[in-house]
Amino acid sequence: MKKTTAAITAVGGYVPDFVLSNKVLETMVDTNDEWITTRTGIKERRILKEENAGTSFMAIKAAEDLLEKRGIEASEIDFVLVATATPDMPVAATAAYVASEIGAVNAFAYDLQAACSSFLYGMSTAASYIESGRYKKVLLIGADKMSSIIDYTDRTTCIIFGDGAGAVLFEPNEEGLGLQDEYLRSDGIGRQFLKIDAGGSILPASEETIKNKQHYVYQDGKSVFKFAVSNMADVSALIMERNNLTKEDVHWLAPHQANKRIIDATANRMGLEADKVMMNIDRYGNTTSATLPLLLHDYEKQLKKGDNIIFAAFGGGFTWGSIYLKWAYNS
Ligand code: UT7
Numbered sequence: 001m002k003k004t005t006a007a008i009t010a011v012g013g014y015v016p017d018f019v020l021s022n023k024v025l026e027t028m029v030d031t032n033d034e035w036i037t038t039r040t041g042i043k044e045r046r047i048l049k050e051e052n053a054g055t056s057f058m059a060i061k062a063a064e065d066l067l068e069k070r071g072i073e074a075s076e077i078d079f080v081l082v083a084t085a086t087p088d089m090p091v092a093a094t095a096a097y098v099a100s101e102i103g104a105v106n107a108f109a110y111d112l113q114a115a116c117s118s119f120l121y122g123m124s125t126a127a128s129y130i131e132s133g134r135y136k137k138v139l140l141i142g143a144d145k146m147s148s149i150i151d152y153t154d155r156t157t158c159i160i161f162g163d164g165a166g167a168v169l170f171e172p173n174e175e176g177l178g179l180q181d182e183y184l185r186s187d188g189i190g191r192q193f194l195k196i197d198a199g200g201s202i203l204p205a206s207e208e209t210i211k212n213k214q215h216y217v218y219q220d221g222k223s224v225f226k227f228a229v230s231n232m233a234d235v236s237a238l239i240m241e242r243n244n245l246t247k248e249d250v251h252w253l254a255p256h257q258a259n260k261r262i263i264d265a266t267a268n269r270m271g272l273e274a275d276k277v278m279m280n281i282d283r284y285g286n287t288t289s290a291t292l293p294l295l296l297h298d299y300e301k302q303l304k305k306g307d308n309i310i311f312a313a314f315g316g317g318f319t320w321g322s323i324y325l326k327w328a329y330n331s
Helices: 022-026 032-041 055-070 095-103 118-131 188-192 205-212 223-244 260-270 289-302
Strands: 005-014 019-021 045-046 079-085 108-112 136-145 165-175 178-186 252-255 308-314 320-327
Touching: 005 118, 005 289, 019 022, 022 032, 032 260, 045 165, 055 079, 055 095, 055 136, 055 165, 055 260, 055 289, 079 095, 095 108, 095 136, 108 118, 108 188, 108 223, 118 136, 118 165, 118 289, 118 308, 118 320, 136 289, 165 289, 178 223, 223 252, 223 260, 223 308, 223 320, 252 260, 252 289, 260 308, 289 308
Parallel strands: 079 108, 079 136, 252 308
Antiparallel strands: 005 165, 005 178, 019 045, 136 165, 178 320, 308 320
16 A cells, blocks of 8 residues: 655745834844844844734734635644744643634644744644544644744844744645655753743743843854754755755755855755755744745745755754655646
8 A cells, every 4th residue: 555645735824014124123223234134144024013913813814825725625624733932822722723713613723832943843743643644634834923022122133033924734645745754853952042031930920020021032142053053954964865865856945044144054065056945034034933834835836746845944942853845736
């Protein structure tokens, strides 16, 4: 009997309308367009301004975009997985709300949190449910409202992050397309370098923590950069080697969009020319869990059935890894 693989059969995406440019950031903190552009590759990012709207607002839009494009009813979905580091609320899964709002009445739903690797890990989870034969339609959404946890007086973090959401549908495939291999890693040594100190079980929120701005993202950028650069390149090279893929065999690299310099180093290590590297960091910044599905959303029209795509991500925790996937359709 032929092995059932898990293929991506549709994508959707959403970014808020409001654009926060480097020029505007220059008026908010001591920074400049030249520094941000050369150090990160970011020109602008999107910020969700709607009142009382959280991550679910964007996740729902991305899911609705996908459903319309795929032409299926939400009631056909078995499982909704929301990869996010910024759930609507610390308790009450965002995914459950998203599933109900889009009309996925026959699905169960939960969130997955692995910082910037959330979506990558989510691909593994979603694909496993399909490969096992247990479910037929798994909706994986990567969404983050990073602006809700960023201190806009801290120039070391506020220039990096943006808001957005992307969604993919995983379905069974009998042609051997879809997820081929994965190499996922984590190392708790990294949690000191990229974290939010307060609001969790170690340090619950208090007047003191608010005063100290401990509810915002703290990042030791230099240290994270060092780990990210070597680890993302290592796992991408490893997955190529393990699957006997030459640089000619790889059609696309879909890398987490944290810093253009990290992306370039990964592509270099893989021997890939720039035209094989998906990139939208200049327009969206780092949208954490949304970077990978937003890349697919932006590049969907250029992807061909059978294309070999290497996904790679690195994030807080530390968490990182790579996934090798064969694209399953022409659009
Ligand atoms: O997605 C999750 C994982 N996250 C990442 O992968 C992020 C990894 N880290 C990075 O991308 C980079 O480390 C940053 C973009 C965060 C920072 O770039 P960097 O080249 O590592 O800069 P740096 O922290 O070494 O700072 C260099 C200088 C410092 O000044 P001095 O000490 O040399 O005088 C900073 O104070 O740049 C200064 N600086 C800034 N200057 C203008 C820091 N932020 C800014 C800024 N504008 N926004």
